[in-house]
Amino acid sequence: MQISLQTYRPVILKFQSLIALLLLCITIGLLSDKFFTVANGWNVLRQISVNICISVGMTLVVLTAGIDLSVGSVLALSGAIAAGLLRNGIELPANNLYIGFTVFGAIVAGILTGSVLGWFNGWAITRFKLPPFVATLAMLTIARGLTMLWTEGFPITGLGDSFTFLGTGWFLGIPLPVWISGGIVLVTVLLMDQTRFGRYVYAIGGSESAARLSGVNINRIKIRVYTLAGALAAVGGLLVTSRLDSAQPNAGTSYELDSIAAVVIGGTSLSGGRGSILGTVQGAVIIGVLNNGLVLLNVSPFWQQVVKGIVILLAVIIDKSSTKGE
Amino acid sequence: MLRAENITKRFSGVTALDAVCLEFQAGKVTAVIGENGAGKSTLMKILSGVYPDYEGQIWYKGNPVRFASPRDAQDCGIAIIHQELNLIPYLNITENIFLGRELTTRWGTLDKKAMRLRTGQLLDRLNLSISPDTLVSELKVGQQQVVEIAKALLIDSEVIIMDEPTSAISESEVDVLFRIIADLKKEQKAIVYISHKLDELFKMADRFVVLRDGKSIESGEMQGMTHDDIIRKMVGRAVHTIRRQAGFLSPKPLLSVENLCLKHPERTQENQLKNIFFTVGQGEIVGIFGLMGAGRTELLETLFGLHPKRTSGKIRLDEQERHFKSPGDAIAAGLALVPEDRKKDGLVLGLDVRTNISLTNLNSIERNGLLNRAKESKLANQYITDLNIKTSSERQTARNLSGGNQQKIVLSKWLATHPKLLMLDEPTRGIDVNAKNEIYKLILQLADAGMGILVVSSELPEILAISDRILVMSEGNLTTELPANASEDEILKAAIPQTI
Incomplete structure (x- = not known):
């Protein structure tokens, strides 16, 4: 027993979150016969696709030893801008001007909004050497306030079928949000693994001064990372808005916490330099399955939160003890 | 007890x-x-x-x-x-x-x-x-x-x-x-x-x-x-200490520094480097000696483009005047800096040997915007062999290697950029005698191949062993320039601050 455990230890460590996920699925499957159904499977994946979009961006930020608390608000504002433009366009009565937006135009405007906010985060952090926690905390309130101003505190609804297709439609038997989040994961995995940009992100998180002395333009990379995080939050915002056919002024509240949880459960170190996109995806799936399972098992929503917190603690404790030897 | x-x-x-x-x-x-x-x-x-x-x-x-x-x-x-x-x-x-x-x-x-x-x-x-x-x-x-x-x-x-x-x-x-x-x-x-x-x-x-x-x-x-x-x-055996044979006179100047000044980051009236003049020739090893706080590290950092806003004076490389705005500029022009604190500034300890070596040089292993892993491993393995780096493989995490081998990785990542001028800040600090000698030997080889070398050290024997020419710094001034056969007394006298 001793010997076999020793031999398999590296394998167990490598796939620990997958193993945890498997155990979780089996347990829920045994307790509820509704869990292992195709419909429920797609349901879970569709639910987590928003969190995956945000968490992928969050992973990049955390890898540079930063954090982005503003993603929830950025998500809300981007969704609201897209919805508002789609529904009302831009009216400038003074110039007797009206600009209408197609679905595509609204989507571009939404993503642009997120990118600009993210870029501003990165700019503030690098230009004024602000701690990311503080800069993005400020953006959290700013973007939420702007959302309230833009929506005047009321949901923007009635966005039309072609827009809601984004969040509710199917393509080749797979929900569209799953395609989108899957595509984002694929592209970022490639970006982090195979390009100079990804390499520099890991280097900055591992040792910023060593990266600087190696000729890496730290500020440029960081600004790109925060911009990307903003853009991905905006994609999440479009998915949420489209699924509900409504841009809620308080959409995305506390989403940053779910995404940080996914990043941490996925094994990315909050001090930067160590972690991966695929780990984060596993983390997001674990949270999603857990949420789904607790609902299927009729656990009270209050207990759901407690359980989720305990899972985060356990995940980090296991991760810590497995990397102790390094 | x-x-x-x-x-x-x-x-x-x-x-x-x-x-x-x-x-x-x-x-x-x-x-x-x-x-x-x-x-x-x-x-x-x-x-x-x-x-x-x-x-x-x-x-x-x-x-x-x-x-x-x-x-x-x-x-x-x-x-x-x-x-x-x-x-x-x-x-x-x-x-x-x-x-x-x-x-x-x-x-x-x-x-x-x-x-x-x-x-x-x-x-x-x-x-x-x-x-x-x-x-x-x-x-x-x-x-x-x-x-x-x-x-x-x-x-x-x-x-x-x-x-x-x-x-x-x-x-x-x-x-x-x-x-x-x-x-x-x-x-x-x-x-x-x-x-x-x-x-x-x-x-x-x-x-x-x-x-x-x-x-x-x-x-x-x-x-x-x-x-x-x-x-x-x-x-476990006798070690022969390396010594540079004779003072070598370079035929061609590589780097020339005129009237270089660096302002103090807080007290802007004061200068950390005061009107520095010197040259480094091709294939020449110039040693800079100074005590703590003499401005040795600041000099290298300034040359490397780390303090562009506080720098004044002229830096010429290959007879061309240069103003480096960032280390990236300096690297592109052919400079390399092996920093004093290799664990913090020289390496990303959590990454593997291969990644550390290629970090300065990713454009050379890039094709259509994607990194070529095979080429990267080849690059790393070449230096692992050439510099005799003791590591289980190029995938080993840098943290797990000994000080001497870590320093060789830092050297590798800079040699991979094929620099004209290699600057080394305390290149053998905390490194054992064997690895030290290997590094000295490497420095001499590089100089023989025509690279200009600027070594900063606070260890006199090191400066004396490898330099062709010795510059001494004290309190931000370049106090004197001495030939390779200078005595320890002469060097120390120039290094000790005059103002108390």
């Missing part, structure tokens, strides 16, 4: 210490000598309670002991002063010394008066005439070390372990430290002294213990030993 018998310690399969036996006596300074990776720090961590699980037995004052934690060892009277000092910068001296052992009044509040008084006494005893209320962040490194020693004295330590205590302090501070050690000896403390600087050991130590590959090889009296004896015991 303290005796260890058959201490064995294994880390996941690797034996770091193998049946080590040694003894430290009261009133004696015992030097623990060994190459990097010989097991010195592991041994010290066991003696000071950091690693509680090991095989073997430790005897302290004739009783068997086993320390469960550093606190446990301290309470018994064993204190360790680490290479990296463990003081809290924004607390004052008193608060640091009493951290975790605060005195309280009978009301349960802090007895600041008593603590301050006791700190004053300790500082007096150590001849440090500074107020106990001074913030640690305002102290020089040497003074901080004295505070650490005071901390050890507060708890009446009988055994004081010092790990590379002189690696970061100036010559005059070293003298102060040696005086303190001599006093402690008189008080019958057992001092354990770990250092790579053999000269110091001959000055200070009464006894020696040699560790090699985790085994205790030999111990005995320092008296009667020679440099070569010690080195032979450390590496």
